[in-house]
Amino acid sequence: MKIRLPYVMACAAIASFLVVPSAHANDDEEKAKPAPTQSQSSQQNKMKTCNVEAGKKALKGDERRAFMSACLKG
Secondary structure, three states, X not given: OOOOHHHHHHHXXXXXXXXXXXXXOXXXXXXXXXXXXXXXXXXXXXXXXXXXXXXXXXXXXXXXXXXXXXXXXX
């Protein structure tokens, strides 16, 4: 059985596309991000609260968009 070089090279090229990065590849990037500021954290909390309220009211589409906008503004 004789393996031809082009076949081996083609297999190697295909295998290089199939390499899956590890689940922890971005851990260093995550650690490098600065902690959110107080205003960012406050905005995130407001977003969560408004999202829960919109879910309780079963709002969808334009109604939900309008509610979220008003809720986040004040």
